[in-house]
Amino acid sequence: MPISPKPDCALLIVGHGSTENPDSSTPYFDHAEEIRQRGLFREVHCCFWKEEPSMREARYMIDADEVYVVPDFISEGYFTQEVIPRELGLEGPTTERHGKTWHYTLPVGVHSSMTGLILHRAREVAPDVDPAETTLFIVGHGTGLNKNSTKAVRDQAELIKQSDAGYAEVLDTYMEEQPFIADWADIAKTPHVVVVPFFIADGLHSYQDIPVLLGFEADEGEAASQRDVFRQNPYHLRGKTLHYSSAIGTERLMADVILDQVSDFDTKHRA
Amino acid sequence: MITEKLIDAIAQGIRQIGQIAILPDTREAAYALCHLDDLENLDGLEVHRDPATARDLSTWAEDGHYRFTKGELSLKSGWLMLLDDADSLRQALDLFYPASLGLWLANESGELEVENLRDKLNRQTGMYKFARNINDEGAQHLVQTVCGPANCCVKKILWQIDSDTPLEDSEASRFDGTLDTGRPAIPLLCREACNHFVAECRKESKKQFEAQSKQ
Numbered sequence: 001m002p003i004s005p006k007p008d009c010a011l012l013i014v015g016h017g018s019t020e021n022p023d024s025s026t027p028y029f030d031h032a033e034e035i036r037q038r039g040l041f042r043e044v045h046c047c048f049w050k051e052e053p054s055m056r057e058a059r060y061m062i063d064a065d066e067v068y069v070v071p072d073f074i075s076e077g078y079f080t081q082e083v084i085p086r087e088l089g090l091e092g093p094t095t096e097r098h099g100k101t102w103h104y105t106l107p108v109g110v111h112s113s114m115t116g117l118i119l120h121r122a123r124e125v126a127p128d129v130d131p132a133e134t135t136l137f138i139v140g141h142g143t144g145l146n147k148n149s150t151k152a153v154r155d156q157a158e159l160i161k162q163s164d165a166g167y168a169e170v171l172d173t174y175m176e177e178q179p180f181i182a183d184w185a186d187i188a189k190t191p192h193v194v195v196v197p198f199f200i201a202d203g204l205h206s207y208q209d210i211p212v213l214l215g216f217e218a219d220e221g222e223a224a225s226q227r228d229v230f231r232q233n234p235y236h237l238r239g240k241t242l243h244y245s246s247a248i249g250t251e252r253l254m255a256d257v258i259l260d261q262v263s264d265f266d267t268k269h270r271a
Numbered sequence: 272m273i274t275e276k277l278i279d280a281i282a283q284g285i286r287q288i289g290q291i292a293i294l295p296d297t298r299e300a301a302y303a304l305c306h307l308d309d310l311e312n313l314d315g316l317e318v319h320r321d322p323a324t325a326r327d328l329s330t331w332a333e334d335g336h337y338r339f340t341k342g343e344l345s346l347k348s349g350w351l352m353l354l355d356d357a358d359s360l361r362q363a364l365d366l367f368y369p370a371s372l373g374l375w376l377a378n379e380s381g382e383l384e385v386e387n388l389r390d391k392l393n394r395q396t397g398m399y400k401f402a403r404n405i406n407d408e409g410a411q412h413l414v415q416t417v418c419g420p421a422n423c424c425v426k427k428i429l430w431q432i433d434s435d436t437p438l439e440d441s442e443a444s445r446f447d448g449t450l451d452t453g454r455p456a457i458p459l460l461c462r463e464a465c466n467h468f469v470a471e472c473r474k475e476s477k478k479q480f481e482a483q484s485k486q
Contacts, residue, residue: 019339019466022330029366033323036362045365050466052341053370056386057462060373061365063272086394 003040003259010043010064011035013258014084015072015200017051024201025051027249028072034255041068049079055087059098066101068262074109074140074200074249075152093269103269105261108249109152109198113260115159117251122167122194125233126243131166135188137195139181139210142174150174153198175209182213185238193242200249214242273372274361280457287449287456289368289425290346293360300353302360304367307452308348316351322359325352325366340465341368342426374460378429386463389433392472401480402473407432409475411439417471418461419443425450426461 013032018024028046036044047058069088071080088102089095095102108114122136138160140153150172157172168190173181184193195214197206211217216235235242248254281302286293292310294303300320309316319328332338332345346367354360364372377383388410392403405413410432418424419442427448431437438444448458464472 017339019470020337022337022339029323029326051339051369052465054463057370057374060377060383061273061370062373063274 003263005040007042008064009041009066009068010045010062011041012058012067012069013046013072014055014069015046015048017048019050021203024203027201031072031255031258034252035258049083068103068105070105070258070261071107072200073107074198075149076107076110077148080107103265105265108254108257108261111257111260113257115156117248117253118156118160118196119165121196121245121248121251125245126194129192132168133190134167134192134194135169135171135190136167137171137173137181137184137193138198139195140174140198142177175213181210184214185240188240191240193240196245197247199247202247202250206247273376274357276376277361277372278357284455285457287452287454288364288371289459290344291367301356302354304352304363306346306348313351317349319350319352322354322363325363329367340467342424342459344420344423344425368459371459374462375457378460383462385429387430387433388464391464395469399469399473401476402469404480405472405476406479407436409479410472413471413475414438414443415441417468419446426459428461430463
């Protein structure tokens with residue numbers, strides 16, 4: 001649903017950030033700039049856990065009395081349920097604090113419009129393959145620490161299976177829990193494979209870790225951001241043709257998903 | 272409103288923030304920004320007109336390292352940013368020095384909430400949880416070896432170790448957040464210890480723990 005302009009409100013995009021790799025926060029700034037250009041909000045800002053401005057500094061940047069806080073995170077879990085509410089002082093969907101009204105939306109990764117983005121990315125990276133002869137793998141991190149971290153990936157795989165996209169198989173896989181992406185060639189029964197990392201940013205996981213698990217990069221190599229792993233498609237490996245996409249969060253259309261979460265918040269909490 | 276107050280401050284003579292010179296009323300744009308080191312060489316600089324490029328200009332230092340703390344005294348020179356209006360100026364400065372304008376104005380009006388080091392360390396989780404074990408002596412020493420212009424940071428420290436323990440007097444604790452060029456400047460303020468300082472606290476507390484274990 002298209003969002004109506006909010007000329008009196010600020011949008012605050014919250015990301016993780018990194019002290020090691022600036023690529024980690026690039027998508028957040030890109031999404032903010034894209035939304036800023038559309039003129040829908042009075043102000044658009046980013047804040048981070050590991051970079052500046054910190055979440056606790058963010059409120060000092062904002063003039064507007066009403067703020068939509070959108071976690072640009074892939075799943076619900078520790079950060080969206082504990083860290084962000086604690087750092088911003090949020091106590092529910094809407095909180096009055098520091099003289100402002102704060103609306104806290106769900107993270108972008110759990111929105112149903114992510115399904116369209118994954119399909120868009122999958123078609124873009126492998127435009128000439130027949131979906132009926134292709135297995136689509138969506139790759140998440142996976143961790144024994146939080147069940148929610150895999151739910152968003154699982155849900156997306158299920159939604160795409162139920163869609164008319166026509167893929168022979170759609171599977172959720174993980175770096176650190178079963179089913180492992182490292183087993184892709186044994187799992188896939190089709191000649192073609194498309195792999196979409198379900199991460200916000202291109203960092204070590206999408207540049208290096210997953211390519212190593214897939215088998216087209218060696219364990220050690222040049223600095224991650226120097227690589228060109230996404231432009232050498234397709235890879236011919238283990239008797240199959242593999243197409244590898246960059247992280248889903250780098251998709252320009254992610255700006256729309258952020259706006260969709262704002263719109264959904266209004267429908268659910270302010271209608 | 273932050274943008275309006277910034278423009279008022281410039282009208283009253285503010286011309287600098289961090290390592291950046293603010294130049295109002297240039298021939299080519301409403302506002303221009305450049306590195307303080309480039310003030311004598313404006314004609315030879317690479318010109319940018321999009322405020323969003325401020326992030327690219329401030330991401331890497333000259334020697335190629337990633338500037339994840341933006342108060343670091345390592346901003347690249349060689350560029351001139353020409354900005355059409357006050358909103359663009361604000362956006363560029365928010366990218367060069369995140370939240371610094373808002374923190375400065377909140378401090379001026381007495382509304383800035385400062386977070387002392389112990390509070391910051393006590394809410395660290397994961398691998399950084401161990402940082403809280405640093406003793407006061409170690410933390411005081413770190414301020415003098417990590418903070419201030421001698422250690423490449425241009426921010427004024429507002430926090431204490433805890434509410435009863437101020438920072439010991441040093442060049443780092445005395446620094447006022449502005450580089451001494453004679454140009455009226457907006458100070459860069461440090462309302463909470465940065466992630467770099469927290470990481471150093473973790474290293475130091477591990478060292479202290481290992482030293483005690485050997486005794």
